[in-house]
Amino acid sequence: MEDLAKEILLVDMSSNIVQGQVLDLAEASEGTNIVLRAGTFKEAGQSSLVIITADVEPYEDEERNEWLTRSRRLFLGIMSSMSPIHDDILIVVASEPTDLYVHVLAEYFPRLSPKRVFGIGTAMATFRFQTWLTQLTDTKINDITDAYCIGTQSDPIVVWSYAKVQNTSIAFIPLLVSQRSALDTVVSNHRYHLIRKRKGKAWYGVAATVVRLIKGFLNAQQDKVMTGAFNQRTWVLSVYVPHLDAYMSWPVKLNRHGIEEIIELPLSSEELEKVNKVKESNQYDFHTSAQLL
């Protein structure tokens, strides 16, 4: 709908689903110049940008380590089918567990720069945090700076100490301080679970976030300076964070090659403690998922 690509290929293990999606999306892209068709994994590996949305849902009563193993196996299968990949490929992971998938991808393709592979991670939690700030302070999104949720999608960490509204630290805005306890629920994925409970799947929020990210990336390619939460070049994405030697969501600046820089964050001791917990838990998931392979 946004005319962002010349050609979009859809790849799915189910040929019925992929044919259905192509037909449905062709209706949605009427009036654009985009060629939309079913593709192969090999073609995906030669694309400029790959968006991975495949996942395996946990079975009821399934042990977490078994689910993680199945998740890793899924990605190993996708990556081996896509190989060899194009040197300048960019890979965006939309499915969960995102941090694990990004780590597995980076390990599988050691020649691929870690600046070219990232997951949606806590981007949506960050938008929820920024929206909460505008609503409570009756301001616009451009008045909000340095407001991020980092860590991991299932348990986002609000970087409270750094965020500002009209250049005032939110820690000095009494109304926000008094409402602080509600924020963890606001930024959590509870809305995603509510939507799934009511209609089975939650597609639009994450799909729109991916589109906004691609637009942000294209703006960076054209060196356009844009304002507004969704057009900015700073995004919170699941990436390799070198100073932590860990995979988790962290604010990054995009450029035409993917990630230009990882943004340094002055964290409080409490925030740092939470970051270390996410690091440990993600490392545990990564190792556990390999044990039963």
Ligand SMILES: NC(=O)c1ccc[n+]([C@@H]2O[C@H](COP(=O)([O-])OP(=O)(O)OC[C@H]3O[C@@H](n4cnc5c(N)ncnc54)[C@H](O)[C@@H]3O)[C@@H](O)[C@H]2O)c1
């Ligand atoms: N954070 C959020 O708010 C949010 C919202 C929506 C979806 N998601 C995540 O996005 C992911 C996808 O969700 P969805 O609702 O689109 O699920 P879905 O079941 O509709 O789509 C997943 C697709 O992956 C395909 N698939 C499975 N294995 C494959 C393989 N080996 N190769 C190719 N295709 C394969 C399936 O056939 C299916 O069509 C999930 O991990 C979900 O948790 C997150």
